[in-house]
Amino acid sequence: QSQEVSQARIDYHVALQALQEHGTRMVCTGKMHTDRICRFDYLCYSSEAEEFVFFHSNSSVMLPNLGSRRFQPALLDLSSVEDHNTQYFNFLELPAAALKFMPKPVFVPDITLILNRFNPDNLMHVFHDDLLPAYYTMNQYSDLDDEARLVFMEGWSEGPHFDLYRLLSSKQPLLKEQLKNFGKLMCFTKSYVGLSKMTTWYQYGFVQPQGPKANILVSGNEIRQFARALMDKMNITRVEEMEKEGGSGEDEKEKEKKDDYIVVFSRSTTRLILNEAEVIMALAQEFQMRVVTVSLEEQSFPSIVQVISGASMLVSMHGAQLITSLFLPRGAAVVELFPFAVNPEQYTPYKTLASLPGMDIHYISWRNTKEENTVTHPDRPWEQGGIAHLDKEEQDRIQASKEVPRHLCCRNPEWLFRIYQDTLVDIPSFLEVLKEGMKTKPSLKKAKVASTVHPGRVREPKCQTSVQTTNEAKLTVSWQIPWNLKFLKVREVKYEVWIQEQGENTYMPYILPQQNYTFSENIKPFTTYLVWVRCIFNKNLLGPFADVLTCRT
Numbered sequence: 001q002s003q004e005v006s007q008a009r010i011d012y013h014v015a016l017q018a019l020q021e022h023g024t025r026m027v028c029t030g031k032m033h034t035d036r037i038c039r040f041d042y043l044c045y046s047s048e049a050e051e052f053v054f055f056h057s058n059s060s061v062m063l064p065n066l067g068s069r070r071f072q073p074a075l076l077d078l079s080s081v082e083d084h085n086t087q088y089f090n091f092l093e094l095p096a097a098a099l100k101f102m103p104k105p106v107f108v109p110d111i112t113l114i115l116n117r118f119n120p121d122n123l124m125h126v127f128h129d130d131l132l133p134a135y136y137t138m139n140q141y142s143d144l145d146d147e148a149r150l151v152f153m154e155g156w157s158e159g160p161h162f163d164l165y166r167l168l169s170s171k172q173p174l175l176k177e178q179l180k181n182f183g184k185l186m187c188f189t190k191s192y193v194g195l196s197k198m199t200t201w202y203q204y205g206f207v208q209p210q211g212p213k214a215n216i217l218v219s220g221n222e223i224r225q226f227a228r229a230l231m232d233k234m235n236i237t238r239v240e241e242m243e244k245e246g247g248s249g250e251d252e253k254e255k256e257k258k259d260d261y262i263v264v265f266s267r268s269t270t271r272l273i274l275n276e277a278e279v280i281m282a283l284a285q286e287f288q289m290r291v292v293t294v295s296l297e298e299q300s301f302p303s304i305v306q307v308i309s310g311a312s313m314l315v316s317m318h319g320a321q322l323i324t325s326l327f328l329p330r331g332a333a334v335v336e337l338f339p340f341a342v343n344p345e346q347y348t349p350y351k352t353l354a355s356l357p358g359m360d361i362h363y364i365s366w367r368n369t370k371e372e373n374t375v376t377h378p379d380r381p382w383e384q385g386g387i388a389h390l391d392k393e394e395q396d397r398i399q400a401s402k403e404v405p406r407h408l409c410c411r412n413p414e415w416l417f418r419i420y421q422d423t424l425v426d427i428p429s430f431l432e433v434l435k436e437g438m439k440t441k442p443s444l445k446k447a448k449v450a451s452t453v454h455p456g457r458v459r460e461p462k463c464q465t466s467v468q469t470t471n472e473a474k475l476t477v478s479w480q481i482p483w484n485l486k487f488l489k490v491r492e493v494k495y496e497v498w499i500q501e502q503g504e505n506t507y508m509p510y511i512l513p514q515q516n517y518t519f520s521e522n523i524k525p526f527t528t529y530l531v532w533v534r535c536i537f538n539k540n541l542l543g544p545f546a547d548v549l550t551c552r553t
C-alpha cells in the first residue's frame with residue numbers, strides 16, 4: 001500500500017514539475033472559432049474563478065496563436081451549435097511561475113473531452129447537439145476511447161437524459177458543478193475541447209428562421225452506425241436487419257409481414273393528440289397492422305428504442321420525441337403531425353433527418369387545417385404557449401391568425417401559442433395524407449441497389465479536330481472508363497461532356513452513353529474549345545471532371 005501511495009506521490013510530483021516547466025500546450029484544428037477543436041496538455045481550471053487557465057512557460061505551445069483575436073469573439077464553440085454567444089470557450093493566461101502562489105493543483109489523469117451540452121432537457125437537442133457530435137468527436141481522436149472522461153461545462157444539472165450521456169464512455173461524466181470537489185485548481189493532463197459539428201443537420205433559427213443547415217455533411221450511414229453503437233450499449237437485442245421489405249424468400253416475407261407494426265409516440269402533458277384511440281384504430285384498420293403506443297412518461301428510453309427499432313411506421317406529433325426515428329429500421333416511415341396554423345415546411349428537423357442520403361426513411365407530414373379541431377391554451381405560462389401576458393390587440397391578432405409567419409428562435413409567442421395546441425386529428429384527412437404519402441414510398445430494394453460509390457475520373461481524355469469548310473468543323477472527344485468501374489456492377493453508366501468556346505462564359509452540356517463522340521453542330525473552324533468530361537452512375541452519382549482539354553479546330 002505504501003508503495004502505491006509513494007507511486008502516486010511520484011506521479012504527482014512528475015506532473016507538477018511538468019506543468020511548472022512546460023506549462024500548457026495547445027494545438028488546434030480549424031480555421032475559425034466555429035470549426036475548431038483544441039487538444040491540450042495541462043489545461044487547468046480554476047473553480048474559484050470559474051475559468052480555464054493556460055500556463056505560459058518556455059515550452060508552452062499555443063496554436064493557433066491568435067493574440068487578442070482569441071476574443072473576437074472566442075477561441076471556439078464549446079457546444080455544437082454554431083457561433084452561439086453563450087457557448088464560447090476561452091481561457092485566462094498566467095505565467096507558470098504563478099503556480100508557486102496558487103493552491104496545489106489536482107491532476108485529472110483521464111483523457112478528457114470538454115464540451116457544453118446545449119439543451120439537455122430536450123431529447124432532440126440531446127441527440128442532435130450532444131450525443132452524435134460527442135460520439136463522432138471521440139471517433140475522430142483515437143485516444144478519446146471508452147475510458148475517456150467527459151466534462152460538461154454548460155452548468156446544468158444532470159437532466160432527465162443523463163443515462164444517455166453515460167453511454168458515451170465507461171467513466172461517469174463530470175458536471176461543471178462537480179469540478180469544485182476537486183479543489184481550487186484542477187489540471188487535465190490531456191484534454192480535447194470542443195465538438196465536431198460534422199453530424200449536425202439543423203439550425204434552430206437564431207439568426208435566420210430555423211431550417212436544415214446550409215451544408216449538411218452527414219449521411220444516414222453515420223447516423224445509423226451511431227444508433228447501432230448506442231443500442232449495443234443499451235443492451236438492446238437488435239432484431240437483426242429486420243429491415244422492412246428486406247426478406248429474400250417468400251416465407252421470410254410472410255413472417256416479416258406478421259411482425260410488422262406501427263408505433264404511435266404519444267406525449268402525455270403537452271401538444272396532445274386528443275383522439276389518440278381513434279387514430280390508433282384508423283391506423284390498424286388502414287394498414288392491417290398492430291399498433292403500439294410509447295411515451296417518455298411511461299417507458300424507459302431503452303424499451304422505447306427496442307420497440308422503434310423494429311417498427312414499420314412511427315406516428316407522432318411534432319416534438320423532440322421524434323428524434324427516436326433515428327432508431328427506425330431502413331425502409332420504415334415517419335408520420336409527423338402538426339397543430340393548426342403551423343406550416344410543416346418551416347419546422348423540418350425530423351423531415352431533414354429522414355431525408356438524409358442513405359437514411360432510407362420515408363417522411364410524411366399531416367397538419368390540422370380545421371380550426372374547430374384545435375384546443376388552445378392562452379392562459380398557460382408563456383413558455384407553454386400562453387399569451388395572456390400580451391396586449392389585448394396582440395392576443396386578438398394571434399388568435400385570428402391562420403398561420404404562424406416565419407420567425408426567429410426561441411420565444412416568439414405566436415409560435416409557442418400554436419405549437420402547444422392540442423389537436424383532434426381529423427381521421428379522413430389523416431388517412432388521405434397517409435395513403436397519398438405511402439404511394440410515393442420507394443421500395444427498400446431500390447434504395448439498396450442505388451449504391452453510394454461514385455465514379456472516378458474518366459481516363460485518357462483526348463480530342464481530335466478537323467476543319468470541313470470555311471464554316472464547318474468537327475470535334476471528336478474520346479476517353480476511357482473510370483478505373484473503379486471495372487470492379488462495379490452499375491445499372492447505368494453515362495458521360496457528361498461540357499464544351500466551351502474559349503473566352504465565352506457559357507458552355508454546352510451533353511449526356512452521352514458511349515466513350516467517344518464527334519460534335520459538328522455549333523463547332524466553328526479555327527476556334528479553341530475547352531472540353532470537360534465526367535462519368536455519371538445511375539443518373540445522380542457524379543464523378544469528377546477529368547483535366548480540361550484544349551482543342552483547336
Ligand code: UDP
Binds near residue numbers: 122268270318320
Ligand atoms: N415531452 C414529453 N411529453 C410531453 C411533452 C414533452 O415527453 O407531453 C418531452 C419532449 O419529448 C422533450 C421535452 O419533454 O424531450 C421538452 O418538450 P418541449 O415540448 O419543450 O419541446 P419539443 O418537443 O417541442 O422539442
